[in-house]
Amino acid sequence: MRRRKFIELVAGLVVWPLAARAQQADRMRRIGVLVGLREHDANMVARLTALRQGLAKRGWSEDRNIRIDYRYAPGGIHAQALAKELIALEPEVILAHTTTVAAALQKETSTIPIVFVSLADPIGSGFIVSLARPGGNMTGLTTFEASIAGKWVSMLKEVNPSMKRAAFLANPEIKTYDFYLRAVQAPAAALAIEIIPRPVKNAAEITNVIEDLAHVSDSGLIVAPDAFIVVHGDLIIALAARHRLPAVYAFGYLVAEGGLMSYGTDRVDEMRQAASYIDRILRGDKPADLPVQAPTKFETVVNLKTAKALGVTLPPGLLLAADEVIE
Numbered sequence: 001m002r003r004r005k006f007i008e009l010v011a012g013l014v015v016w017p018l019a020a021r022a023q024q025a026d027r028m029r030r031i032g033v034l035v036g037l038r039e040h041d042a043n044m045v046a047r048l049t050a051l052r053q054g055l056a057k058r059g060w061s062e063d064r065n066i067r068i069d070y071r072y073a074p075g076g077i078h079a080q081a082l083a084k085e086l087i088a089l090e091p092e093v094i095l096a097h098t099t100t101v102a103a104a105l106q107k108e109t110s111t112i113p114i115v116f117v118s119l120a121d122p123i124g125s126g127f128i129v130s131l132a133r134p135g136g137n138m139t140g141l142t143t144f145e146a147s148i149a150g151k152w153v154s155m156l157k158e159v160n161p162s163m164k165r166a167a168f169l170a171n172p173e174i175k176t177y178d179f180y181l182r183a184v185q186a187p188a189a190a191l192a193i194e195i196i197p198r199p200v201k202n203a204a205e206i207t208n209v210i211e212d213l214a215h216v217s218d219s220g221l222i223v224a225p226d227a228f229i230v231v232h233g234d235l236i237i238a239l240a241a242r243h244r245l246p247a248v249y250a251f252g253y254l255v256a257e258g259g260l261m262s263y264g265t266d267r268v269d270e271m272r273q274a275a276s277y278i279d280r281i282l283r284g285d286k287p288a289d290l291p292v293q294a295p296t297k298f299e300t301v302v303n304l305k306t307a308k309a310l311g312v313t314l315p316p317g318l319l320l321a322a323d324e325v326i327e
Helices: 003-026 042-057 079-088 099-108 146-159 177-190 203-213 227-231 233-242 252-256 267-282 304-310 316-321
Strands: 029-035 066-072 093-097 114-119 138-142 165-170 194-199 219-223 247-249 261-265 298-303 324-326
Touching: 029 042, 029 079, 029 099, 029 267, 042 066, 042 267, 066 079, 079 099, 093 099, 093 267, 099 114, 099 227, 114 267, 138 267, 146 177, 146 219, 146 247, 146 261, 146 316, 165 177, 165 203, 177 194, 194 203, 203 219, 203 233, 219 233, 227 233, 233 247, 233 304, 247 252, 252 261, 252 298, 252 324, 261 267, 298 304, 298 316, 304 324
Parallel strands: 029 066, 029 093, 093 114, 114 138, 165 194, 165 219, 219 247, 247 261, 298 324
Antiparallel strands: 261 298
């Protein structure tokens, strides 16, 4: 073989795999997103924007090399049907927002990688076998640890040192109901606060619980971090205001909408981090080998206007600790 022909052949062998890899990187990849809130929920819009920004930072753009199919199951409504519909589109990876949504997707596939966000106790819920090595087709970020529940209780006690009881408002149909309840009861006992479990499945039950609690002095309300509860957030905030009942939430945006105070994880930042999991899976990593990330960034939000309307005084320590004070 002549030297010139040999060089051309070798050059072709080098260029071809590079070109093939470039084509693979630029081909359209499909991502599914199943959300447990309404499509036009302002906070969810912000979170999905953060997700797209996180993907773009890693080289994935909807107008170039990824297609994202969105489905919305507010409060878990029609989650199973939407999970089935999304699976039929054969995405390469799916983002699951909330425990109910993750459970619905788990029933439909054991092979398509699933990245979960906005849920707690993934081991107890049966999604993974361990945080370090999830072991199946699911991994992601948890948004709850026991210290969060202790903060909810202590915030209520700070607002009203005479508080004797707090109703725990949550949807009993989610897998993490008992997990959240146990987490709340332990720190409450240390502060001599009785936790009254109040499972609710619809707006009427929410109304009855809050109206009954309003007739009991030195009471407060703990609102669970549950998409079903968020869907009814406006109702809960309005009833708490009407009955001058101090309430603590897990989501800062509910305080922005009129709630009294909240403590929880930064959900927008969570979505940016979820983008890194999706990126790694698209590039060949297996969810079974990607450790589940525990929450690291927390935020306290208080609403002075709501406090004034309720007739409560937010102590200086709580105000100083707040990441955001709404006036």
